[in-house]
Each structure stands twice: as structure tokens, then as C-alpha cells.
Amino acid sequence: MRLTRYPLVILAVVLAVSAFPATALGQTNHSATDAAAVATITQMENAAVKADMAGDSSFVEKNYTENFTSGSSWGNWETKQSILADLKDTKNNRTNSEAISDLSVRVYGDTAIATYKSTYDSLYHGDRRARTILTTDTFVRQSGSWKLVASHSSELAK
Numbered sequence: 001m002r003l004t005r006y007p008l009v010i011l012a013v014v015l016a017v018s019a020f021p022a023t024a025l026g027q028t029n030h031s032a033t034d035a036a037a038v039a040t041i042t043q044m045e046n047a048a049v050k051a052d053m054a055g056d057s058s059f060v061e062k063n064y065t066e067n068f069t070s071g072s073s074w075g076n077w078e079t080k081q082s083i084l085a086d087l088k089d090t091k092n093n094r095t096n097s098e099a100i101s102d103l104s105v106r107v108y109g110d111t112a113i114a115t116y117k118s119t120y121d122s123l124y125h126g127d128r129r130a131r132t133i134l135t136t137d138t139f140v141r142q143s144g145s146w147k148l149v150a151s152h153s154s155e156l157a158k
Contacts, residue, residue: 034107040146041105041112041139052095052120057087063148065140070151073133074124092126110141117156132156 044063051059060083068080086093098120105114114137121130138150 037107037112037141037146038105041114042103044139044146044148045100045103045105045114045116045137049098049100052098052122055087055090055094057084060084060087063146065142065147065149068149068151071153073131073153073155074129086125092123094123096121096123098122112139112141112146113137114139118153 048059048063050056060080064080064083066080068083070078070083072078098118100116100118103114103116105112114135116135116137117132118135119132121128123129133153133155135151135153137148139146140149141147
């Protein structure tokens with residue numbers, strides 16, 4: 001009777017051990033993919049600040065989806081096209097200073113959410129605007145590249 005139990009126990013152990021590495025490997029690859037996405041989006045958010053300071057429209061052209069929308073902290077809807085038009089009008093639109101902090105990126109498959117605090121001083125449509133805002137950016141992975149699809153900002157309560 002004892003001899004018949006051992007093969008069953010050994011079979012159960014072999015199956016359990018062989019299944020574990022495959023599961024662990026899948027989790028490792030998923031985490032590595034998420035870590036790469038977090039690094040990419042973190043770099044993109046920091047590059048966006050540099051592009052704002054330089055008035056660089058190529059960043060928007062390359063990294064925003066065609067149907068991008070943004071709800072600004074001033075209560076305006078903006079699109080990729082309206083942002084590009086503003087960048088061309090350097091007399092009335094420019095960023096004098098900008099810094100982001102408290103950046104957090106969360107990845108959900110081919111979607112990622114970045115949240116951060118931004119403090120800036122800019123000229124927008126001829127009006128000086130300086131404040132600190134909280135922003136949520138939504139990214140999607142399209143054809144292997146991350147693109148900004150939507151953004152929303154609110155003024156930080158004083």
C-alpha cells in the first residue's frame with residue numbers, strides 16, 4: 001500500500017514544481033514590461049517640460065494622438081491642433097518656467113496613467129499665468145509607442 005502512494009506524491013510534486021517557474025516567469029516578464037513603460041513615460045513627461053520651455057512643437061507632433069484632448073486648469077478644452085497653433089504664436093504664448101514633481105506612473109496593459117504636480121509661469125494668449133496644478137495624463141501604446149491621448153489639470157488648492 002505504501003508503494004502505491006509514493007508515485008502519486010512524486011507526480012504531484014513534479015507537476016507543482018514544473019508549473020511554478022512558468023508562472024513566476026510570466027510575472028517577471030509582465031513586471032519588466034511595466035517597468036520599461038514607467039521609465040518611458042517618466043522620460044516623456046520630463047521631455048514635455050523641456051519642449052514647453054523651448055517652444056518645441058515636434059514633441060507634440062510626435063507624442064500626442066491626433067484626437068488628443070485636454071481639460072485645462074483654466075476651464076478650456078484644448079486639442080493637439082490648438083496646442084500646435086499656440087506654439088506657432090510665440091509672441092502671445094510661451095513658457096517662462098516649469099517644473100514637475102510627485103510624478104507617479106501606473107501601467108494597465110496598453111494604457112498608462114501619469115499623475116504629477118506642475119508649477120509654471122507662462123504667457124497664454126497674451127495673459128501671464130502662473131500657478132501650481134495637479135495633472136492626470138492618459139497614455140496608450142499604439143504600434144509599440146506610447147502616445148498621450150488625454151490630459152486634465154486642476155489648480156492646486158492654496
